[in-house]
Every structure is written in structure tokens, then in C-alpha cells.
Amino acid sequence: MMMLGRTRQVFLRTFRVYVADSQRISQFSGGGTSLIYEEYGDPLKVVKQIDTVIPQQLKDDQVLIRMLAAPVNPADINTIQGVYPVKTKPPCVPGNEGVGEILDVGNKVRSELQPGDYVIPRSTAFGTWRTHALATPSELIKIPSDVDLATAATIAVNPGTAYRMLKDFVPLTSGDTVIQNGANSAVGQAVIQIAAALGLKTVNVVRDRPSINELKQFLTKLGATVVLTESELRKSEEIKALPPPSLALNCVGGRSSTELLRQLAPEGVMVTYGGMSRQPIAVPTGALIFTDVKLFGFWMTRWNSNHLNHPERHQMLDELFQLARNGELKPPDHTLVPFSSFHIALENAMPSEGMLGKKQILIFK
Amino acid sequence: MMMLGRTRQVFLRTFRVYVADSQRISQFSGGGTSLIYEEYGDPLKVVKQIDTVIPQQLKDDQVLIRMLAAPVNPADINTIQGVYPVKTKPPCVPGNEGVGEILDVGNKVRSELQPGDYVIPRSTAFGTWRTHALATPSELIKIPSDVDLATAATIAVNPGTAYRMLKDFVPLTSGDTVIQNGANSAVGQAVIQIAAALGLKTVNVVRDRPSINELKQFLTKLGATVVLTESELRKSEEIKALPPPSLALNCVGGRSSTELLRQLAPEGVMVTYGGMSRQPIAVPTGALIFTDVKLFGFWMTRWNSNHLNHPERHQMLDELFQLARNGELKPPDHTLVPFSSFHIALENAMPSEGMLGKKQILIFK
Numbered sequence: 041m042m043m044l045g046r047t048r049q050v051f052l053r054t055f056r057v058y059v060a061d062s063q064r065i066s067q068f069s070g071g072g073t074s075l076i077y078e079e080y081g082d083p084l085k086v087v088k089q090i091d092t093v094i095p096q097q098l099k100d101d102q103v104l105i106r107m108l109a110a111p112v113n114p115a116d117i118n119t120i121q122g123v124y125p126v127k128t129k130p131p132c133v134p135g136n137e138g139v140g141e142i143l144d145v146g147n148k149v150r151s152e153l154q155p156g157d158y159v160i161p162r163s164t165a166f167g168t169w170r171t172h173a174l175a176t177p178s179e180l181i182k183i184p185s186d187v188d189l190a191t192a193a194t195i196a197v198n199p200g201t202a203y204r205m206l207k208d209f210v211p212l213t214s215g216d217t218v219i220q221n222g223a224n225s226a227v228g229q230a231v232i233q234i235a236a237a238l239g240l241k242t243v244n245v246v247r248d249r250p251s252i253n254e255l256k257q258f259l260t261k262l263g264a265t266v267v268l269t270e271s272e273l274r275k276s277e278e279i280k281a282l283p284p285p286s287l288a289l290n291c292v293g294g295r296s297s298t299e300l301l302r303q304l305a306p307e308g309v310m311v312t313y314g315g316m317s318r319q320p321i322a323v324p325t326g327a328l329i330f331t332d333v334k335l336f337g338f339w340m341t342r343w344n345s346n347h348l349n350h351p352e353r354h355q356m357l358d359e360l361f362q363l364a365r366n367g368e369l370k371p372p373d374h375t376l377v378p379f380s381s382f383h384i385a386l387e388n389a390m391p392s393e394g395m396l397g398k399k400q401i402l403i404f405k
Numbered sequence: 406m407m408m409l410g411r412t413r414q415v416f417l418r419t420f421r422v423y424v425a426d427s428q429r430i431s432q433f434s435g436g437g438t439s440l441i442y443e444e445y446g447d448p449l450k451v452v453k454q455i456d457t458v459i460p461q462q463l464k465d466d467q468v469l470i471r472m473l474a475a476p477v478n479p480a481d482i483n484t485i486q487g488v489y490p491v492k493t494k495p496p497c498v499p500g501n502e503g504v505g506e507i508l509d510v511g512n513k514v515r516s517e518l519q520p521g522d523y524v525i526p527r528s529t530a531f532g533t534w535r536t537h538a539l540a541t542p543s544e545l546i547k548i549p550s551d552v553d554l555a556t557a558a559t560i561a562v563n564p565g566t567a568y569r570m571l572k573d574f575v576p577l578t579s580g581d582t583v584i585q586n587g588a589n590s591a592v593g594q595a596v597i598q599i600a601a602a603l604g605l606k607t608v609n610v611v612r613d614r615p616s617i618n619e620l621k622q623f624l625t626k627l628g629a630t631v632v633l634t635e636s637e638l639r640k641s642e643e644i645k646a647l648p649p650p651s652l653a654l655n656c657v658g659g660r661s662s663t664e665l666l667r668q669l670a671p672e673g674v675m676v677t678y679g680g681m682s683r684q685p686i687a688v689p690t691g692a693l694i695f696t697d698v699k700l701f702g703f704w705m706t707r708w709n710s711n712h713l714n715h716p717e718r719h720q721m722l723d724e725l726f727q728l729a730r731n732g733e734l735k736p737p738d739h740t741l742v743p744f745s746s747f748h749i750a751l752e753n754a755m756p757s758e759g760m761l762g763k764k765q766i767l768i769f770k
Contacts, residue, residue: 125695293690315690322687325658325680328702330490335700337693 080122110138133167445487475503659684
């Protein structure tokens, strides 16, 4: 652990290094604040708040952003812990996702971005947990400003994951069935809504819990066709009334994923995007050989880095924002947390008994 | 258990039923013999030998075949046990694979097949464990007669599996690496040889055993680049000198398959075609999400039934026979067993401590 005096020193010393980085620790003229971690570790211990200075003059290719809202995603936690495959080089600003408003623009970027525009990061590890950020336009994607902040701050990673998994692995048409576990996760909620908008049926598996009926009602209201606990899945009559699913989405692993495989139609595909149970996926040999199921993984970070500026990415975001505008895609069940109370958001974003609670979204003012 | 008298009765009674079937129990004029199982069960108990009669006159669309050689494959054993996904309806003749010689042809098929031609079954469950068979040309594929009998009898299923797995999942070019477990299986031996002919490197994993050095020499002589026991795989320096494999072939499951997954290059594919350990495949979540590995299954029976008369199938067989002619594809390590000693072949073809010995090939005279 470092003392505050040393922290500031590191911050100033490393500024030059990080100015060329999307994770830069910016110097702002005037009063900003930023979270920072100087070493990997328990987020509740290593993440600290520091003051930043807003610069008086922008470079020609720079824009100054005021952050509006930024979620705390599991990937953010794992990045700070140093266990995520995207390795940062602390000291850096945490936060991969969020929405900001352009405050000011350099001389050469006036045609691309104007003050008042809303933007999200184009790449991972931008560092969204700070009141202000400097960036070049190529690091940003302009988004519509007529969507609520919680939606704008959370649309890229989780609904993006849901959208791609529904589009890229199995050709689905209206009436087809998709099965998923961890259906109450942020991705799971997006899957339910996007699938419903596409006319797809969803079988949604969740872990049993005291408030199971509330959860079932919540997901059904979002558009879930069927919601089942893991123990209900095997004996369910509801699922037998649906076409067998050709797509399974797995964010749990262990037994839960084996159950999904059992439900898959011949030639069905299981896409894994998470492993909440921390158990490997046990795949029965016969499912691969005789039922011809296929297993893929999906990682939004990789897809984005392969489609940084690709028309498909812009089309996806356009469609997601259109769904949001229509009321067909709501942000995940969430709590807005003032930026100054970031430690509460971090605490609530850590899995408890392998489950995650409401999505924590930091709000800047 | 049925008495012999009753067996014969069933055989005669069911003849009419099976005459329309590829698994027919034929009536021959003169002295033939056939194996038969009247119920699912332990092959050593339910498989019996019966006499058959060779017909004096062929129908216009029929051919009469004299079987020359037929292997005992694991799928044959599992079919008789009633645990294979292809369900037969006993009583029937066992044996899915083998080579026969045309003895006589009906009037309408003279342009397609002549006496002396060598043929193999086009579909599974033909019933090859009999001295004589009646068939229509559409049930048969004509093959070259200049290849040794052990090769001709065993080329369709196991080398076919090896060929398709090397061709259909990952685009491989000369110098690329393929890793496989169960490398001493019949498919494994074919993989080594076909891969070598294609200029591919193979990393071959086998279970440790008393005669490990002999086995290593045998596989190396076939063209294996590296042969390792499961315990040697993790610490091997030899494998580090090769390009990381983009294709893994798994016929074992359990820990062995997890080790293969660990060795796969990013975006690599593991194809499962067997499960000798009877353990499911444990897939680490991160391998799917972050390394982007993909898991598929392969089943020759399904591929064949989807390509019954497809040019791709004939091209594959042509290439395999060409390799055999060149000495680049030898039959699997085998023992020729006279048909009358079929019970010895069956006994030797049953896995012992999860391992299979030499391929048993029934020889008819």
C-alpha cells in the first residue's frame, strides 16, 4: 500500500507515459477527480480517488469529455484484480464502459465531434471511472443523446454480447427457441429482450433463491417465455411444448451448462460467455459425436477489437439504440451510485456466493 | 438364451422381413454361414453362427457377394450391446464394415458390377459378418481390387474418419501441427499416416503402458512427429519446438481431452470422435471465451449418410486407396482371425482396462 504523497508522485511522474494511452491519467485545469489503481489487487483496497486538473488548452486533435455514467462490470473487477486476460499496466484508471458528453474540442476535430455530443469508448480499458477525460476522436464512438443515461452507459458490452450471440452463431427465425442460464445477468436480461424483439422464444434458467418468484415475474415482464430454476429444468413440461433450442447461451459452467447441452436440438450450438460457477463445462462425448452439438466461446472485447470501426458495429449500436428508444431494451436492473460513493458500488459489484446483485452504475454530476 | 432349434426357426421366420433390409439374413443355395444376434447383449453371449443357403437364381437387380474380410470395430460391439445410437432390430447380422467379391450378378446390373469386382457397403449396418450376402448395387461401393484385403476391409470407417477430421474443420497447410490422443487407435494410426502424407506434423498422445517404447517406435515408423505419454505431454520440450496445434483430435475424453485443449492454438478446434475413458470432456471456460477454441464432434456414420452417393465420398475413397497403393497408408496394426474363430476376435476386440489391442479382422475363405 502506498501513502497519498507517494501516490501523487507516481501520478505526476507517470503522466507523460500515459498521455499516449487511452488509459491516460489526464491533467485537467480545474477540479476533476479520477479513480486509479497503482497495483493489481482487491478493488476495495487498491482503487483510490485522486484529484485531477483540467487543461486550459486542448491540442488540435483532442476532445475533453465529461463522464456522465459508467457501470461496474465483472470485467472491470477482474481487470483490477489482475486476473483478466486484458492486462493493464498500473497505475491506470479503471472502467471499460460508460457514456460521456463532449465539453470542448480541438481545432481539427470540430467536423467530427461537437460540444454536447454523447460518446462511448471505442476500445476496452479506456478508463471511464473519472469525471473528465481527454481523448482523440478515433478513441470514441458518437451515440444518440436521446436515450437515458443508464441505457447509454451500459449498452455496448452486455446488450452487445447478447446481440452478437443471437446473430452470429445459429441462423434463427421467429418462433425458434433459445435457452440460457444465468438469465438474470445483465447479458441475460438483454438476451430476453432482444430475443423477444426478434420473435424468438427464450427458456431462462436461474439459480434457486429465496426471492425466486419476484425474479421470475421480473424476467417474464422483460419478455421471457419460460423461467425455470435449475432443478425445475429437467422435469419441465413447459419446455417440451417449445421447439427444441438450437442455441444455448452459457455464463455459468459446471452442471448448469451440462443441462443446457442436454436440452439442445441436434446440431445445436452452445456459446459460452461467462463462468460464474468457476466450474469447467462437462461435455458428454455423445452430445458431440451423435447429437452433433458444437461449442463456441464469445468475448465482446475480442469482437470489438476485430470490428473497431466496422460498419457491423455501428449497425449493431444503431439497432440497440432503436430498441432502447422503442422501450424494447431496458438497461439491466441497476442501482445508480454517486461517483463519490464508488466504494459502495465496488462492494456491491463483487459476487456474493457466486451470484451478482443489481448492476452498479456510477453517476457523475 | 435360445436353443439352436428355435434360432433356426426365427431365422427362417424372419427371412421375409429382412429381405428388404440391408441387414437381411439371406438364403443361399449351398453352404454359407452367418453370424447373427437375436437380442442385444454381451457379444460373447448373444452372437451365434448359423448356416445359410445360397440361392440358385438371382433377381434382376441383385448381386451375390462372397465376403473376403471384415473388421470388428468398437461400433460393432456397441451395436450388438444395444448401446449404439444406430439401433438395429434383432435378429440381424452384425458387422458394419468389410470387403466382398462379387460372385454373380442379376440381369439388370451387369453394366454396373461384374463377377470379380470388390465392393464395400455404402451404408452402416449392412451385416458383413457372413460368408455370403445378397444386395442391390445401390447398397455397395465398388473399390479397386489391387489393394491388400486388410486395407480394403478397414479403409472406409477409420481412415475415412481420420481423413474427414483432417480436411473438414480447420484449413491446414504443410508444416502445421495436429495433436491427438488415443494415437494408437485405428483412427489414430490413420491420422498419423494421412497427416504425414499431407506434410503435417503430429503430436501423438498415448497412455503409458509397459510396452511404451515399442509403441512409440511403431507410431514413429508410421510417420508420427512426436509420441508422448499423457504424463510427458505437459513438460514436453519437443512440442514447444512445433507450431502450436490448430487442430486436436480426441477419442479419450476426461483429463486427456482437457490436456489437448490446453495445447491448442488460439481459435483452434478440437474434434471429438470417441470417448474411451467414458469420462466427459472438461472444458475450461477461459479456453472458450479468451482462447476462442471451438469444440465439434465427428461421426463417420452421419457423414456417410449425408454423403451416401456424393462425389466427395468417392474422391475420399480414391485418395485413400491411392495412399494405400503408395504404401503411405497401411491397415491398422491387426490380427487376421479365421471366420470360424469369430469368438476369439470378439473377445480380443472388447476393451480391457479401457484399452483396445490390435484390430481384429475376420477372414473368410
